[in-house]
Every structure is written in C-alpha cells, then in structure tokens.
Amino acid sequence: MIFQTNISIAVKNLEEKYDIKNFSIFDVNKINKSFTSLKINFINNKTLLIGVKCEFCGNVHYYKYNINHLIKKDIIIGGCEVLGFPILYIGNYNTIKNRISRHNEIVEKTYALI
Ligand SMILES: [Zn+2]
Numbered sequence: 001m002i003f004q005t006n007i008s009i010a011v012k013n014l015e016e017k018y019d020i021k022n023f024s025i026f027d028v029n030k031i032n033k034s035f036t037s038l039k040i041n042f043i044n045n046k047t048l049l050i051g052v053k054c055e056f057c058g059n060v061h062y063y064k065y066n067i068n069h070l071i072k073k074d075i076i077i078g079g080c081e082v083l084g085f086p087i088l089y090i091g092n093y094n095t096i097k098n099r100i101s102r103h104n105e106i107v108e109k110t111y112a113l114i
Contacts, residue, residue, distance in 0.1 A: 004071055008093040010100050011035050012086070014055050016107050018100035022093060025067060050078070050088070057082035065090070075099070 009031065010020040023031050025048075028040040039051040039060075048070065050063045063078045070076065075095045078088035089096045 007070060007090055008096050009035065009038070010089040010096050011037055011052065012055070012088070017104045018089065018096075020089075020093070020096055020100060025071060050090075052078060052088050054080050054082075054087055056080060056087070061087070063088070 005025045006022060007025050008020055008022050010018040013019050019035070021031075021034055023034075028042065028048075031040050032038060037053040037055065039053075041049045041051075043049050043064070046067055048065050048067055050065065051060050052063070053060050057080055059080075059082065061078065061080060065076065070090060073091050075089060075091040077086045078090070079086045089099065
C-alpha cells in the first residue's frame, strides 16, 4: 500500500473566491508560506493544528485534525463560526476543485451583475 501524503488545501481569499494548492502534509513550512492566512503546526506526530485568519470576521479560527483522517478523507470543510460559511477545504484535489469552481463561478457572476 502506498502511503499517500499529498493533500490539497483551498482557502477563501479577499475576493471571496478560493485558492487551491497541493502540498505534502509534512511540508507545513511550504503551506504556511503559500497561504499567508494559514498557520499550520504539528501538535504531535498524529495531529495538526490549523489556524486560519478569517478575513471576514477578523478572528483566527482553529481546527484540529488527525493526520491519518485528513489524508483518507475526500473533503474536510472548516467554517467561520461567526458568519457560518466555509473558509477552508482540505482533501482530494478533484473533490475540492468541483466544489470551489462552482462557488467561484457564482461569485464571478454576482460581481458581473453589480
Ligand atoms: Zn470568521
């Protein structure tokens, strides 16, 4: 069995669209550098703590994930508790891509109408 350690992360940006990028789960420095709004730390060798600076409510939201769970899951959604919408997706690239491309399209159309 191949141990899959690659994950995709998508974070909501200021234009209310999602940026998606691929990472190795163990390369947290690279993740932190790529997303300035993200701060990922290993709590231990099984658990990650992800902090997301939320541009919408101004708070930092924290999510704790088991790494094995994270790698196996198709999609994990982290939401803003204050405003109640997703700000973070982690998981399979194609699954996330499907979700966010629909969302990004809606945002683009909405902006075009204004
Ligand atoms: Zn928030």
